[in-house]
Amino acid sequence: xNPRNGSRVPRVQSGERGQALVMVLVVLVGLLxxxxxxxxxxxxxxxxxxxxxxxxAAAKAGGQAIPNWAITSPTTVADNYSGSTAAGALYNINxxxxxxxxxxxxxxxxxxxxxxxxxxxxSTYNAAAGSVNxxxxxxxxxxxxxxxxxFGVTKLDISATATASASGGGAIPYNxxxxxxxxxxxxxxxxTGCVKGSSGALSPEGCxxxxxxxxxSYLAPCATSxxxxxxxxxxxxxxxxxxxxxxSDTTTGVTTATCAAATTLTDxxxxxxxxxxxxxxxxxxxxxxxxxxxxAYLILGFQNDYRTxxxxxxxxxxxxxxxxxxxTNSCGMPTPGGEGTFYAGAITAAxxxxxxxxxxxxxxxxxLLSDGNATASATQMGGTVTSYSPTAxxxxxxxxxxxAKGAPYNILIYSISYGSETSGCTAGDTLTPCQTMSGIASxxxxxxxxxxxxxxxxxxxTVCSGAVPITQLDQVFTTIAGDLESSRLIPNSVF
Numbered sequence: 155x156n157p158r159n160g161s162r163v164p165r166v167q168s169g170e171r172g173q174a175l176v177m178v179l180v181v182l183v184g185l186l187x188x189x190x191x192x193x194x195x196x197x198x199x200x201x202x203x204x205x206x207x208x209x210x211a212a213a214k215a216g217g218q219a220i221p222n223w224a225i226t227s228p229t230t231v232a233d234n235y236s237g238s239t240a241a242g243a244l245y246n247i248n249x250x251x252x253x254x255x256x257x258x259x260x261x262x263x264x265x266x267x268x269x270x271x272x273x274x275x276x277s278t279y280n281a282a283a284g285s286v287n288x289x290x291x292x293x294x295x296x297x298x299x300x301x302x303x304x305f306g307v308t309k310l311d312i313s314a315t316a317t318a319s320a321s322g323g324g325a326i327p328y329n330x331x332x333x334x335x336x337x338x339x340x341x342x343x344x345x346t347g348c349v350k351g352s353s354g355a356l357s358p359e360g361c362x363x364x365x366x367x368x369x370x371s372y373l374a375p376c377a378t379s380x381x382x383x384x385x386x387x388x389x390x391x392x393x394x395x396x397x398x399x400x401x402s403d404t405t406t407g408v409t410t411a412t413c414a415a416a417t418t419l420t421d422x423x424x425x426x427x428x429x430x431x432x433x434x435x436x437x438x439x440x441x442x443x444x445x446x447x448x449x450a451y452l453i454l455g456f457q458n459d460y461r462t463x464x465x466x467x468x469x470x471x472x473x474x475x476x477x478x479x480x481x482t483n484s485c486g487m488p489t490p491g492g493e494g495t496f497y498a499g500a501i502t503a504a505x506x507x508x509x510x511x512x513x514x515x516x517x518x519x520x521x522l523l524s525d526g527n528a529t530a531s532a533t534q535m536g537g538t539v540t541s542y543s544p545t546a547x548x549x550x551x552x553x554x555x556x557x558a559k560g561a562p563y564n565i566l567i568y569s570i571s572y573g574s575e576t577s578g579c580t581a582g583d584t585l586t587p588c589q590t591m592s593g594i595a596s597x598x599x600x601x602x603x604x605x606x607x608x609x610x611x612x613x614x615x616t617v618c619s620g621a622v623p624i625t626q627l628d629q630v631f632t633t634i635a636g637d638l639e640s641s642r643l644i645p646n647s648v649f
Contacts, residue, residue, distance in 0.1 A: 194302045194310070201250055201297040202312050208237035208246040210316040210643060213291040216258065217318035217641030220289065221633050222600055223279035224623045229258045232291050254311075255294045260286040263319075263648050269465045271644055274320050274636040275372045277629065287636070290317040290649045317646045320636055327516040328390045328638060329456060330373070331504045334362055335524035335572075336396045338491025343610040348627055356480060358572060358608055359489050362523050363478035365631040369521075370468060370475070372635035375458040388458035393507065394477055397500040398442045398493035399449025400428045413441065415538045416448030420499065422507040425450040432487035433476040439490040445530060447537030451503040453477060453487070456511060493534045495526030497551035497594065498542060505558035508565055520558065521634065522594060523570040525608060527578035527587040545582035552585065552593035559596055566602070568634055569595035572627065573608030573615040588618035601637060604630045 216232035237246035238253035262276035262285045276285040296309040340359040348361035356364060373390040376383035401413035402421040431440035432453050443449035457474045461467065468475050470483065479485025501522065508518040528547035535544040542550060558565045571591035578587050585593065588605070595603035605621035607614050617625065624630050 194299045197250070197300065198297055198310050198312065201248075201295070202314065204248045204251060205237070205253075205293055205295050205312060206314040206316070208235065208248065208251075209291050209293045209314040210318075211246055212236040212256070212258075212293070213289055213316040213318035214641050214643060216289045216291060218321045220260075220279055220286065220320035220641075221277075221637045222622075223283075228260075228289060232256070232258050232289065236291065236293055238293070250297065251295045252297075252309075253293055253295050255292075257292045259290045259292075259649075260284075261288050261290070261649050262286055263288045263644075266465070268648055271319070271648065272374070273644070275632050277320075277632045277636055279320075279633070287320045288317060288644065288649060289320065290315065290646065315646050316643060317649045318641050318643050321641045327388075327513065328373070328519050329508055329511065329513065329516055330369075330390065330392045330519045330521065331395060331508055332366055332392065333395045333397070333451075333500050333504050333520060333522040334359075334366075335495065335526055336487060336489045337398065337493065337495050337526055338489055339495075340525055341489030341491070345608050345610055347607065347609040347614070347625075350480065357489075358525055358610070360480045360486060361627050362572065363480035363486050365523075365627045366478040367468060367475070367480065368628045369631040369635050370460045370478075372632070373460075373638075374464050375461045376464060380463060382463050383458060383461075388456075391456035391458050392460060392474060393452070393456045394454045394474065395451040395500055395504050395507075396432070396453055396487065397449075397451060397496065398445065398490075399451040399499065399503075400425050400453075401441045401443045402448045402450040413443040413447055413449075416443075417539065419446075419448050419539050419541050420503045420506055421448050421450045422452050422503050422510070423450060424452045424455055429453050433473040433485070435476055435479070436484040437477075437486060437488050439488050442490055442492050444533075444537040445493065445496045445499050445535050446539050446542055448539055449499065451500045452507060455507070494530035495524060495528050496530040496535065496542070496547050497522070497524065497528055497590070498547070498554040501551060501554040501558060501594070505554070505563050505565060508558075509563050517638075518563070518565045519568070519638070520565050521568045521570065523572055524591065525571075525573040527575050528583075528590060529578065529580050545580050546584075548579040548583045548585040548587065548590040551590055555594040567594060567596045568602050569604070570627075570630055571603075571605040571618050571621065573610075574605070574618060576616050576618070588616075592618060592620055604633075606630060 212232040212235040215235040216228040219228040219231040236256045238256050260283050265273045276287040278285050292315045294313040344355035346355045348356050428440040431438045459472045460474045476485040477487050532544040569591045574587040576588050599620050603621045605618035606627045
């Protein structure tokens with residue numbers, strides 16, 4: 155027997171000690187790789203959710219700012235919410251995100267192609283951007299790694315995209331009362347700054363009626379899921395008042411300028427005899443009443459047949475369209491004149507009507523348009539009821555609007571100054587017509603107050619200070635339609 159044979163096994167075992175060390179290193183590398191994959195990928199996912207959240211916030215904030223583009227650039231607002239310190243972010247900075255770029259783009263997404271998204275109308279809020287109703291924000295970021303850096307991967311790149319409608323997306327219900335000036339000056343001459351197709355320049359009243367048509371084109375008469383509104387509950391209802399008002403009572407049904415004496419003010423019942431004069435085609439001058447003789451300001455109570463569905467064109471057979479026909483098919487209420495401008499009575503009547511017909515979870519809105527200067531004479535303010543004074547008529551208008559904006563009415567008031575003067579109002583007033591129209595509007599004025607010039611007989615009126623800088627009347631109504639509802643996220647694929 156060879157005595158050396160017994161030593162073979164220990165020698166072999168001694169030779170495997172280096173192999174075990176290699177195996178441990180291999181296992182450690184594998185564990186490190188697994189940790190890198192688990193921890194770094196988990197951090198990557200968490201970082202992506204933060205980036206997506208910031209991107210969505212940026213898109214919604216930018217969309218909300220689109221109607222007020224002239225005040226603040228939506229791109230700047232989106233940057234502020236993006237999380238990028240380089241872009242001057244204010245609200246969504248995440249320490250583990252290094253935002254490398256923020257890209258903001260705008261588009262006009264077709265409301266016809268995507269009717270169920272409830273998109274606002276496309277509008278030119280900014281000349282360089284063109285017609286838009288949506289914003290898309292794309293953010294890119296680099297995320298530092300923990301364990302993957304040992305394998306030469308020091309950062310991972312991610313990106314997120316979010317798209318939002320301009321303010322105006324959705325279909326929040328509204329009760330809207332239009333209050334239009336039909337004094338004689340609104341029918342005087344043509345506004346060469348307001349041209350509609352081949353019909354040429356419209357009268358100031360025709361331009362105002364055309365603007366109302368623009369608004370009706372974008373409001374929602376019924377739920378978007380319905381093929382036809384029919385008798386279904388309305389979403390957005392629209393009524394119409396005018397000033398000066400009509401005779402509030404008649405027993406003969408004969409059109410006459412002589413109105414019966416009244417004992418109370420602010421009649422809000424549509425006159426069954428004279429109101430049809432305004433939606434006849436062609437319309438005829440209705441009899442009007444003095445401001446202190448309880449005129450009926452209401453031409454039409456709330457309507458939702460202005461379109462037969464959310465996707466339909468304007469219903470030219472509806473009384474509301476006929477009243478604001480702007481000359482189409484010889485329709486459109488006239489400007490009878492005979493009384494000067496006085497706002498307070500119509501504002502109070504509109505407030506009372508909105509309050510009496512309020513619906514739960516519905517916002518009440520008043521849109522008042524006037525070109526005038528509250529200078530109704532003492533004779534025109536006459537009558538048997540004396541709640542209104544022929545002096546300080548502008549201050550009475552602002553006081554009536556302040557009451558409407560406060561509890562229990564809580565009405566949003568859009569004021570459209572259409573050629574108002576920068577001086578005037580009756581004796582005893584401390585306000586100008588521009589200041590009056592500004593005081594009627596809800597705050598902030600950068601949202602609710604508009605001043606549009608008239609160009610009649612070669613003379614262009616002054617634009618009131620502090621108003622939203624839009625000088626086309628139909629564009630004002632487009633902006634109001636967009637402003638009525640909030641921005642919301644929409645699919646990226648529609649952009």
